[in-house]
Amino acid sequence: MSDKKIPTINFKEKAIELLPEGASFDACLTCGLCSSGCPASGIENMDPRKFIRMAMLGMNEELSTTPWVWCCTQCRRCQHVCPMNIDISQLVFIARGNWPQEAKPAGIVRSCQLIRSTDSTSAMGLPPDDFIFVVEDVLQEVRETQPAFKNLQAPMDKKGAHFFVNQNSREPMNEPDEMVPLWKIFDMVGADWTYSSKGWAAENFCMFSGDEEAWYEVIKTRVDAVNALGCKVWLNTECGHSYYTMWNAINRFGMEADFQLESLITYYARWIREGKLPVNSDWNTNNITFTVQDPCMIVRKAYGDAIAEDMRFVVKSLVGEENFIDMQPNRSANYCCGGGGGFLQAGMTEHRRTYGKRKFDQIAATGAAYVLTPCHNCHSQMEDIGHHYGGNYGVVHFWTLICLSLGILGENERTYLGPDLLALID
Amino acid sequence: MKEETRHFETELAVVGSGLAGCAASIFALNRKIKIAQVGNTGAVAYTTGYLDLLGAVEESSKAVENPWDGLELLKKSHPDHPLSHIPAQDIAEGFRQFTTFLGESGIAYTGPQETNITALTPAGTLKKTLCVxxxxxxxxxxxxxxxxxxxxxxxxxxxxxxxxxxxxxxxxxxxxxxxxxxxxxxxxxxxxxxxxxxxxxxxxxxxxxxxxxxxxxxxxxxxxxxxxxxxxxxxxxxxxxxxxxxxxxxxxxxMPPSVPGIRLREMFEQVFPQKGITLIPQQKITALSFAPDRAQLNLRDNYGPIVIHAKAVILATGRFLSGGLEAHITGITEPLLDLPVHQPPSRTDWYREQYTDRQGHLIHKAGIEIDASCRPLGKNGTPYHERLFAAGIILAHQDWIRGRSGAGIAIATAYKAVQAAEDLLHARI
Structure with a gap:
C-alpha cells in the first residue's frame, strides 16, 4: 500500500443513501451483536459497531483511511445477526472504492487488472486459447490413460447447450487434473454442458477492489458469453463469490440475462436424489469424519439455508450420516473463514490468520478429519489456518469425494486426499 | 434474469421469530400441526436466558415470590392483562412444554416450580424468575x-x-x-x-x-x-x-450481546427445520392477506419471491423493537394489517413526567386487543379474520418490563393462540 492520500468521504451521507425506505440508523441500538459475531472485530482497532458509530459521529477521515476495510470480508454476518438489519458491508464497499488504486492492496488490484486483460475474465490472466489448450490436453490424457473414460467430453463453445459451466482459474492454471472429476460427473449424469472460451472464469476481484465500473465490465463479458451461446443455465461450479458477483451485478446494473443462475451444489443434490449420481458411503469403512464449510457468498449472501441443506444432503450421502459433524454455528449463521473479500490476495497475512482463528476453533470443535467446501477461497484459507494453528484436518472439494465414492477418481485427481482416504481407495 | 417464485402450503403460519413466535411453533409441533415460521432476526438474542412468569404486579414495586398467587392478584388489579385471561394450569403447561423442548434440543432448563427463583443479574442485583x-x-x-x-x-x-x-x-x-x-x-x-x-x-x-x-x-x-x-x-x-x-x-x-440469547436463537434456527418446520428466519413478510379459506403471506429473500398459503396465522411480531408496532407523530400503528392499536389518547400522554415513575408509562401498555379466542380485533370491534390469532408482547394492557413477565406473556399467550388455531384447523380445514 502506498502513502498516496485517500480522499475523505461522508459516510453518514452514504449510509443514509443506502438505507432501504423506512429504515434508519437511529434504529441501531448499539447492542453490539454485529461486533460480537464478527471475526474481524478488534483487527486494526475496529469493529462493525464502531464503524457505524464513527460514521454517525462524522469521523470520516478515520473511516476513509482505516485499513480495516480490507480485513472485513463483506461476509454480511453483521447484518444477519442485526435485529435492525443494518448492512455495514455496503459502507465497506464504498470505502474500498474510495481508496486510490495505488493505495489498495496490490494483490487485489493486480487480480482485477488480469481479469480485464483477456476475454477469459480470469484473475490469473489465462487467455482463451490457453484455456482451450489446457482443457484439450487434459482431456486427451484422460482418454488415453483411463479406459473407462475413453469417450469423455469437455465441450467448448457449444451453442444451445443447457449448462454454461464456469471454472475457477486455479484449475486450468495450477492443477488442471482437478477439472477431470467434474467432467466425469457431467458424463455420468448425461449433462448437456459446455465451457466457453470467453467469460469462462469464475473469480471477480474487481468487485472486491470496490471498482464498480470494472465489476460491471467483467460481468458484462460473462453475461454476453452466456447469451451468445444461448445456454439455459449458467452453472456456477465450486467457487463461492462467483455466484454472488454475477447475481448481484445482474440485479445491481439491470443487465439483460436470459438464463438462470444456478449452483452446482443444487444439481449434485438433485442428481443424487434422482439416482443419476449413485453415490454412497460404503467406501468409508473406517468412519472417517467430515464437516462442511458454508461459503458466505452462496449461502448467507445468496441462496440462504436451502442450499446449505442441499450441501448437507450431499455430504451425508457421500460420507454417511453418522460420519458428518456440523460446525457450530452453521448454514446462514456460519462464520466467514477469512479467505473471502480478497483477504487471501491482500497480503495481510497476520490479520487474515487472526480472523481465521474463529473458523479454526469451529473446525477443531467438530474434531472432523476433513472439511468439505465448494469454494476455492474457503479451501485455501482453511488449509492455511490449519497449518498455522496446528490443525490436523484436510480440505477437499465435493467433486473429489463424489468421484471417490463412485470409484472413478483417477490417480492424478487425489491431491487433497490424506493417507487415511488414500488407503481406502487402494 | 429468470426468477422463480417459491410456494409453501402449510396449516399454521407463525409471523415473528421472537420468544412468542418460537413458543408458538413448539406448541404447534407438539400438536402435530404443519408450520411455516417467518420473521426477522428478532430480539431473542437479547434475553438473559431467564424465563420470567411474573416478577412484579406492574405498578407495585414489591417482588412476587409466588407467581401463581401473583397471577390471582393480577386478575383482580389488572383484569385486562393478557395473563389474567389464561388459566394457571395452561400457563404451567406452556412453560413445561417450552422448557422440555429446550432441554431436548440441547439447552437444559429448570422446569416451572411452585415459587419463583431468586436469580442473579450482571449488576449484582437480584430478580425473581420462574425457570433458569x-x-x-x-x-x-x-x-x-x-x-x-x-x-x-x-x-x-x-x-x-x-x-x-x-x-x-x-x-x-x-x-x-x-x-x-x-x-x-x-x-x-x-x-x-x-x-x-x-x-x-x-x-x-x-x-x-x-x-x-x-x-x-x-x-x-x-x-x-x-x-x-x-x-x-x-x-x-x-x-x-x-x-x-x-x-x-x-x-x-x-449485558447484551449475551450468550444465552444467541444459544437459543441458533438452536431454534437449527432444530426447527429438522422437525419439519419451514423456517424463514431472516425476512419480514411484506403482505398478509386473507381469503375465506386461507391466508396468503408474501415475502422475498435474496433468491426471489416466496408465497406461503396457510389455514391459520399467528401474529407474534412484537412491539417497537421488532417492528410489530410503529410509533408515529400522529400515533401508534400496526403496520402489517393496520389493526387498531390500543394506545394513549395523544402523544403527550405516552410518557409520564419522571422517567423512573413507579407507575410506568402508558406507551408501554399499547398494543392490539384480542377476543377470548386470541383473535385480534378489527376496526369495528369484532375479530379481524377468523383465521388470524395473536400472541406475545404485541398484545395490549401489559407492561412486561415492569411486570418481569416477558417470557410469561410470550409463552402463555402463544400456548393459548395455538390452542385456538388448532380448534379452527380441526373444525374445518
Whole structure:
C-alpha cells in the first residue's frame, strides 16, 4: 500500500443513501451483536459497531483511511445477526472504492487488472486459447490413460447447450487434473454442458477492489458469453463469490440475462436424489469424519439455508450420516473463514490468520478429519489456518469425494486426499 | 434474469421469530400441526436466558415470590392483562412444554416450580424468575445457602464486572469475593462473551481455562462466571469444566450481546427445520392477506419471491423493537394489517413526567386487543379474520418490563393462540 492520500468521504451521507425506505440508523441500538459475531472485530482497532458509530459521529477521515476495510470480508454476518438489519458491508464497499488504486492492496488490484486483460475474465490472466489448450490436453490424457473414460467430453463453445459451466482459474492454471472429476460427473449424469472460451472464469476481484465500473465490465463479458451461446443455465461450479458477483451485478446494473443462475451444489443434490449420481458411503469403512464449510457468498449472501441443506444432503450421502459433524454455528449463521473479500490476495497475512482463528476453533470443535467446501477461497484459507494453528484436518472439494465414492477418481485427481482416504481407495 | 417464485402450503403460519413466535411453533409441533415460521432476526438474542412468569404486579414495586398467587392478584388489579385471561394450569403447561423442548434440543432448563427463583443479574442485583438454564441454576442455590463463592471475570470483557457484582451483593452474601483472569489466547483488546463461548466448545481451551479458574478459586469450591460456558453444548462445557476443576460452576447473565440469547436463537434456527418446520428466519413478510379459506403471506429473500398459503396465522411480531408496532407523530400503528392499536389518547400522554415513575408509562401498555379466542380485533370491534390469532408482547394492557413477565406473556399467550388455531384447523380445514 502506498502513502498516496485517500480522499475523505461522508459516510453518514452514504449510509443514509443506502438505507432501504423506512429504515434508519437511529434504529441501531448499539447492542453490539454485529461486533460480537464478527471475526474481524478488534483487527486494526475496529469493529462493525464502531464503524457505524464513527460514521454517525462524522469521523470520516478515520473511516476513509482505516485499513480495516480490507480485513472485513463483506461476509454480511453483521447484518444477519442485526435485529435492525443494518448492512455495514455496503459502507465497506464504498470505502474500498474510495481508496486510490495505488493505495489498495496490490494483490487485489493486480487480480482485477488480469481479469480485464483477456476475454477469459480470469484473475490469473489465462487467455482463451490457453484455456482451450489446457482443457484439450487434459482431456486427451484422460482418454488415453483411463479406459473407462475413453469417450469423455469437455465441450467448448457449444451453442444451445443447457449448462454454461464456469471454472475457477486455479484449475486450468495450477492443477488442471482437478477439472477431470467434474467432467466425469457431467458424463455420468448425461449433462448437456459446455465451457466457453470467453467469460469462462469464475473469480471477480474487481468487485472486491470496490471498482464498480470494472465489476460491471467483467460481468458484462460473462453475461454476453452466456447469451451468445444461448445456454439455459449458467452453472456456477465450486467457487463461492462467483455466484454472488454475477447475481448481484445482474440485479445491481439491470443487465439483460436470459438464463438462470444456478449452483452446482443444487444439481449434485438433485442428481443424487434422482439416482443419476449413485453415490454412497460404503467406501468409508473406517468412519472417517467430515464437516462442511458454508461459503458466505452462496449461502448467507445468496441462496440462504436451502442450499446449505442441499450441501448437507450431499455430504451425508457421500460420507454417511453418522460420519458428518456440523460446525457450530452453521448454514446462514456460519462464520466467514477469512479467505473471502480478497483477504487471501491482500497480503495481510497476520490479520487474515487472526480472523481465521474463529473458523479454526469451529473446525477443531467438530474434531472432523476433513472439511468439505465448494469454494476455492474457503479451501485455501482453511488449509492455511490449519497449518498455522496446528490443525490436523484436510480440505477437499465435493467433486473429489463424489468421484471417490463412485470409484472413478483417477490417480492424478487425489491431491487433497490424506493417507487415511488414500488407503481406502487402494 | 429468470426468477422463480417459491410456494409453501402449510396449516399454521407463525409471523415473528421472537420468544412468542418460537413458543408458538413448539406448541404447534407438539400438536402435530404443519408450520411455516417467518420473521426477522428478532430480539431473542437479547434475553438473559431467564424465563420470567411474573416478577412484579406492574405498578407495585414489591417482588412476587409466588407467581401463581401473583397471577390471582393480577386478575383482580389488572383484569385486562393478557395473563389474567389464561388459566394457571395452561400457563404451567406452556412453560413445561417450552422448557422440555429446550432441554431436548440441547439447552437444559429448570422446569416451572411452585415459587419463583431468586436469580442473579450482571449488576449484582437480584430478580425473581420462574425457570433458569441449567448452567445458571447453581448460582441461586449457592446464594440461598450462602456458600463461599468467587465471581470471576476476564480482562477485556465489557458488560460484566465481578467487582460490581460483589459490591452490590455482598451485603446480602458476605462470603462473596471477586477475581479477574486472562482468557486463553485472548489476553489483548476487547473480547466478547460470544467469542469466548465458542472457544470453550474446543476441549483444549477448556483445559487451559480450567487451570486458571482453579488458581483463581483458591480454597473456595464454588465459582460464578459470566454466561460464556459454550454456545452449542453449554451443559457439556459446564460439566467438563466442573470435572477439570473439581469446582461447582454457575453462569450469571451478561449485558447484551449475551450468550444465552444467541444459544437459543441458533438452536431454534437449527432444530426447527429438522422437525419439519419451514423456517424463514431472516425476512419480514411484506403482505398478509386473507381469503375465506386461507391466508396468503408474501415475502422475498435474496433468491426471489416466496408465497406461503396457510389455514391459520399467528401474529407474534412484537412491539417497537421488532417492528410489530410503529410509533408515529400522529400515533401508534400496526403496520402489517393496520389493526387498531390500543394506545394513549395523544402523544403527550405516552410518557409520564419522571422517567423512573413507579407507575410506568402508558406507551408501554399499547398494543392490539384480542377476543377470548386470541383473535385480534378489527376496526369495528369484532375479530379481524377468523383465521388470524395473536400472541406475545404485541398484545395490549401489559407492561412486561415492569411486570418481569416477558417470557410469561410470550409463552402463555402463544400456548393459548395455538390452542385456538388448532380448534379452527380441526373444525374445518
Amino acid at each position: 438454564p441449567a448452567t445458571m441454576a447453581a448460582g441461586p442455590q449457592a446464594f440461598a445457602a450462602q456458600r463461599p463463592c468467587v465471581i470471576i471475570d476476564f480482562h477485556g470483557l465489557k458488560g460484566f464486572s465481578a467487582r460490581e457484582v460483589v459490591a452490590n451483593l455482598r451485603h446480602k452474601w458476605p462470603q462473596l469475593t471477586a477475581a479477574r483472569v486472562d482468557f486463553p489466547d485472548m489476553e489483548k483488546g476487547e473480547i466478547y462473551p460470544e467469542v469466548m463461548a465458542r472457544a470453550l466448545e474446543v476441549a483444549a481451551t477448556r483445559t487451559r481455562l480450567a487451570e486458571l479458574l482453579r488458581e483463581a478459586a483458591g480454597e473456595i469450591k464454588t465459582i460464578g462466571l459470566p454466561a460464556l460456558l459454550g454456545m452449542h453444548t453449554p451443559d457439556l462445557v459446564r460439566s467438563e469444566l466442573e470435572r477439570l476443576t473439581g469446582l461447582t460452576i454457575f453462569e450469571i447473565p451478561t
